[in-house]
Amino acid sequence: MRLSRRDTLLFTGAVAAASALPRVSAPAIAAAPRTTDIDAILKARVDAGDAPGVVAMAATKDSVIYQGAFGVRAKGTSATMSLDTVFAIASMTKLLTSVAAMQLVERGKLTLDEPAARIDPTLDAPQVLDGFDAKGTPQLRPARKPITLRQLLTHTSGFSYQLWDANVLRYGKIARNDPALPRTPLMFDPDTRWAYGGSLDRVGHLVEIVSGQTLDRYFRDNILDPLGMRDTAYATTDAQRARQANLHIRKPDGTLAAQPLVKQAEPKEFSGGGGIKSTAPDYLTLLQAILNGGGLPGKRILRPQTVEGMSTNQIGDIAAGILRTTSPALSNDVDFFPGIRLRWGLAGMINIDPVREGRAAGSQTWAGLYNTYYWIDPASRIAGVIMMQILPFADRRALNVYRQFERGIYRGARPA
Known part of the structure; x- marks a missing residue:
């Protein structure tokens, strides 16, 4: 490999x-x-x-x-x-x-452990939600380490779904009315916790960038057709x-x-x-x-x-x-x-x-x-x-x- x-x-x-x-x-x-x-x-x-x-x-x-x-x-x-x-x-x-x-x-x-932002700039300089102040304002800070492909694949990147994370739900309601806030902050620093979330959406984007194909075409050419999954x-x-x-x-x-x-x-x-x-x-x-x-x-x-x-x-x-x-x-x-x-x-x-x-x-x-x-x-x-x-x-x-x-x-x- x-x-x-x-x-x-x-x-x-x-x-x-x-x-x-x-x-x-x-x-x-x-x-x-x-x-x-x-x-x-x-x-x-x-x-x-x-x-x-x-x-x-x-x-x-x-x-x-x-x-x-x-x-x-x-x-x-x-x-x-x-x-x-x-x-x-x-x-x-x-x-x-x-x-x-x-x-x-x-x-x-x-690569599994190099910063994924080298391929997808939208993953650069992620912000971490550190909670909410007394007025309910989100408290954000820079992440202590970059996001990697390994963390995205293992759901240790910090991305989390609002369906199973009350903080994501709360943040989303506030961010809808404040365009200055980042759309999807991390809920924790990469590689410190596990949370099921949108990490694999980012992986899919990485696949598209480096392959030069849409994800459906990549799947078809490299997985589905070879295995006969019609x-x-x-x-x-x-x-x-x-x-x-x-x-x-x-x-x-x-x-x-x-x-x-x-x-x-x-x-x-x-x-x-x-x-x-x-x-x-x-x-x-x-x-x-x-x-x-x-x-x-x-x-x-x-x-x-x-x-x-x-x-x-x-x-x-x-x-x-x-x-x-x-x-x-x-x-x-x-x-x-x-x-x-x-x-x-x-x-x-x-x-x-x-x-x-x-x-x-x-x-x-x-x-x-x-x-x-x-x-x-x-x-x-x-x-x-x-x-x-x-x-x-x-x-x-x-x-x-x-x-x-x-x-x-x-x-x-x-x-x-």
Whole structure:
């Protein structure tokens, strides 16, 4: 990999440190789980109203071990879920952006630890919000260190989403009426805390600058076409829209209300943090490539050592993964694994401890706002994806579907 000397030392050191963490061994998967059991689980959850419809898939490095589609694309219609149903995957776009950035690190066009402002001047001289004075005026100061690509990929840059940060929400309301204030200050100095936010939007912009392509074209040329992911894109065709699942809102009484599909205009700008639509088979192909160390037979998108670095803890002892909502209509509080130590790699959240009845320690995961989820478990050699279209995020009943699916995969799999 063509890294600077500093990048090489830090990148290698992070891999070595992660390998020293205590890990619970997990059996490799040699054969498919009992699919009828998982079918029954998912069908029961749909029948119970946990989700109007769901598509779920899992794979080993070599083959798909489970696939199932249950329920309907829109409540109150006869349009049944199918494996090729198209979903808005929101922040699961971030995995594609992380892959793109690390491809460019491999090619020597990006570096992990040099100031990102050398490429994107909008990241130069960031301001940090140090709180509010007695009158409610934001108190800003210069950041103590520059922002790097590593910090952007690990959400330790200081950028934070207002959906899960009350200070961002408060600041935004004030800044709307004061054009002299910076639009998006940092909530803390880079490399001192973790906060989920718009860092991957900045990564997407870095990809566009150094590649000379729009993000959608870069994805298509370097990830989607090489892997055969034909149903993954920012803009859907009419044929894909005909297969798209509707968003559903969880009402206070627990029932779900379908929202109309809105035909969107062709996007002219592309977010590295969200906006992609995809299918479970497409996304599982990406997960399987990562599980395989960066490629499938005849199709390589990353080098194995790059994937290893992406999939290991890059933030040391900084805690990650717990979010407190500012808008319950859009998201519940988020703590997917209570009591389990969570960190972040260069492409997603990593559980330092094993999950009971599920994934092994060192697995990588993240999600999309509309309750789409994935995980990659290198120790057990399993990757899985499950897609629903529900708000709020981290909907408890949708999470129950996710957890029961994961447990079914691990419970039914036979050890090698």
